[in-house]
Amino acid sequence: MQTAEIRIEHLFKSYQNIVALNDINLEIRQGELFGFIGPDGAGKTTLFRILSSLMIPDKGKASMMGLDVVANYKEIRKKIGYMPGRFSLYQDLTVEENLRFFAGVHGASIEDNYHLIKDIYSQIEPFKDRPSGKLSGGMKQKLALSCALIHRPKVLLLDEPTTGVDAVSRQEFWAMLKKLREAGLTILVSTPYMDEASLCDRVALIQKGTIMDVATPDSMIAQFGFPLISVRSSKMNLLLDDLKSLAETKMAYRFGDAVHGIMELDNKKMLIEALLNKGHEKIECETITPTIEDCFLLLMQTKDE
Amino acid sequence: MKGFILKEFLHILRDKRTMLILFGMPVVQVLLFGYAITNEIKNARIGILDQSNDYVTQAITQKILSSGYFLAEEIMHHPDEAEDAFRKGKIKQIIIFGPDFANMMTTSPPVSIQLLTDASDPNTANLLSNYTQAIVQDYVRQQQQQAPNLPVIQIESTMQYNPELKGVFMFVPGTITILLMLISAMMTSISIAREKELGTMEVLLVSPLKPYQIILGKVIPYVLLSFINALIILLLSATVFGMPMNGSLVLLLLQSMLFIFMALSLGIFISTLSDSQQTAMLLSMFALMLPTILLSGFIFPIENMPMPLQLLSNIMPSKWFIIIIKSIMLKGLGMMYIWKETLILLLMTVFFIGMSVKKFKVRLA
Known part of the structure; x- marks a missing residue:
């Protein structure tokens, strides 16, 4: 039994009178590629924001790497790579400037950690002088992933990284995630695409703020x-x-x-x-x-x- | 941190609109506002130096004061007091009657009244001088109806500080103020709001950057650009309009820095209140631009405003900065005379920085 890298206990969150998360309980192991599958509005983004310390839950506790997401938010922010659902890089900066900026923000340098992002970044490197706003959807996501990885995080939180991306780029993206998992990263991915579930080690099916089932994709199908x-x-x-x-x-x-x-x-x-x-x-x-x-x-x- | 500042510069330099606002605006505004706007006069504060105090001078003084345009702020007894009163900025005009006025009028005509006017605000100065002359003329006309051979009273009008009555002298301080306010406050508030709107704030917050690093990273490029802008406007006003620089340039630049910091902290404060660029823009427009233009004394003299607005003008940072610039550039005054205004700006800066640090969120909504 591996230690639980991420532990979520009785998590609640609502906006005014809309319940976004309703009693979420979950444990995710170190090195797992874990998928949150659910339609829009299921509460995936809220959960990711709470885990990345951007929001405070109404009730319940969540910890990552043994650090509480509310009390130890500063520590957590140093150790995670977070990719929001929306493309969140500077569109007027070029590919390389974006990468350099995010490396600088974390006190890392591109040169030191290049090996981490080499596979991904080498695909967009030919366009490194192009403003990131002018990249295609797939390339944008590759750049965003590079930026989230450049400081060598321990846990990667990817909120709908493949939404709005073409089928080929989606495949490539998942292939990269597999590689990163092999390098030892714990990866949390959310997606509205059910067909991507089989690519994860384990998935949580999430709907209306509740987790309906957590299992490996195979056992989930076996238990149909x-x-x-x-x-x-x-x-x-x-x-x-x-x-x-x-x-x-x-x-x-x-x-x-x-x-x-x-x-x-x-x-x-x-x-x-x-x-x-x-x-x-x-x-x-x-x-x-x-x-x-x-x-x-x-x-x-x-x-x- | 260095990377942050560099990034911020790149944002500014890549955006043509921002660049246009930053560097096109000063030129256009200085040229536009360089033309005078007429104002009305009501209860202008004046000083009276009556060295004869006889029936003629008293009658003229009475007539001037009862016109409703003037208010006797100070009765002086010695010519030396005149300069001092002007420097304090309490009065706009001084009417000086020479000694033995009534006698001279009959024995050695023509006699003359001396009129000293503070022309750092040229429109007001011109109007004041014209009104006074008209009233004196009116007095003479009335007297001549009774005694037709009564001599004419001459008026020697002198404009202090801005003898050529250049309107631009008044507008340059106002323009500098408005531009610094616009660039510093509006641009920073919009640029922070833009990060929120585009979602990049989310990534910045998740990074180990501390709030003060984010804020400083935003502020420093604008401090530099605003400062360059202030220099451009000063250069423009000196070369194109011949604006004098009577006081210390160093003091003026230091004061500008202070005002820029004030405006930046105000901008950051606004950005903590707004989630989108549009809100930030509107807030800056209504909370900053209009009051700055209308209530700072830039276009409409504060003395002519109704009481509530006069009180309101006190919380306009620009009002104090305009006073400072005018004092330094036109009157050549030193720190001694403007410490009060400086202190007010300083307190405002501290207030806004405190408020924004308190309001800055390390999390999303």
Whole structure:
């Protein structure tokens, strides 16, 4: 059992009458690549801000590396790298000036810590004289990550680093995070993209300020507990409602260009017959392995009940 | 820290709008305000030196004082007192009657009244002098109706400190004040608000930078730029308009530094109150620019304002700085005469710095 690098106990936070965090409890180990998965407004940013000492929780305690985020905020600020959800570099400064500035702010120099950011920074180095505001989304995030890393932090907090970034850059970004984790960093990432969950060591599914589940992506999928089918037919517009109306359907929703059904029973034959009765033709129906998104939707449904 | 200051300079130098405001504004404003604006006169404080004190001089004095334009602040007895009263800045004009006025009027006409006017504010000076002359003329006309062969009274009007009545002499101090206020206060407040708006404040806060480092890093570039600006305006006013520099240049520059610091701390204070550049801009406009222009005595003489506004003008830092600049540049006065104004500015600076340190948040909202 490794020591808990980050410990969160009964954390509450609300803005006026909106509850942003509702009794969050969590332990994150040293060296983990931990993902917070949830839609916009789930409370991810609030949690990151509390952990990075930018906000004070209403109730509860949180500590990082044994330091309390409220009382020892000065210490914590020296040891973390924080990348806010919004692009937060100086857009009128060039790539290199930004990096130099953030290194200087932490009393570090680019030269000393270049090896840390080499893989990432070398990709944007050809544009080092370009104002950072004129970079593409992916490059901006790479620069922001470089800036958050340049002072050799122990814990990296990345708030939605891949939002608004193209698919290729997202892949590259995650590849970098894997490398950084191998170097021993504890990394916390939040993302609204469910498909990124499988890239983390462990994920927390977060919704309306509560953590619904914490597990490794694989075990989360293994614990799904219901047969999941993906259905297509000639009358896609009616399919969702018709599927929902079946007694053995626990839950149904659109998923990409198909409809997913979480069933009480794994009986495809019966299902196809029922749909044929409702006038559907060319029915394609297959049992599939759930994704994290399916897990999320099921958990949401269970919580609501 | 060094990196922070460098970064701040880069922000300023890269932004064309900022540069335009920083260096285009002084030129435009000095030239614009270089032209006079007419003011009204009410209850101007004057001194009277009556060396004969006979029926004629008393009648004229009465007529002048009952006009409603003038108020006798000081009755003098010796010519030497005149200079001193001006230096104290209590009075705007002195009316001097020579000895044995009534007798001279009949025995050796024409007699003359001497008029000394403080022309560091040329519009007021001109008006005061004209009003006085008109009143004396009116008196003579009335007397001549009774005794047609009564001689004319001549008026020798002398303008002190600004004999050429150059309007720019009055506007340069005002312009320096406004520009320093604008650059120092508005620019700093906007630049801090910009960090908040663009989210970069979040990153700065998470860094180990201490609040005072952030504040100083913001302030130092603007101190330098504002100082350069002050020099530009002074140079411009000296070369283009021939503004005199009667006092100590060193003292003037030191006082400017003090005022710049005051304005900067005010700017930081504003920025702690505003979350966006727009709020900072509006706050600076309404809280700084308008009062500075309207209430500092720059355009409208404070003496002519209604009482509540006169009281309000006392909390305008610019009012005190304008007094200081005028005293040094036009009257050539030293520290002895302006210690009170200096002290007020100093206290204001301390107040704003204290308030902003108290208000500066080490966390987000």
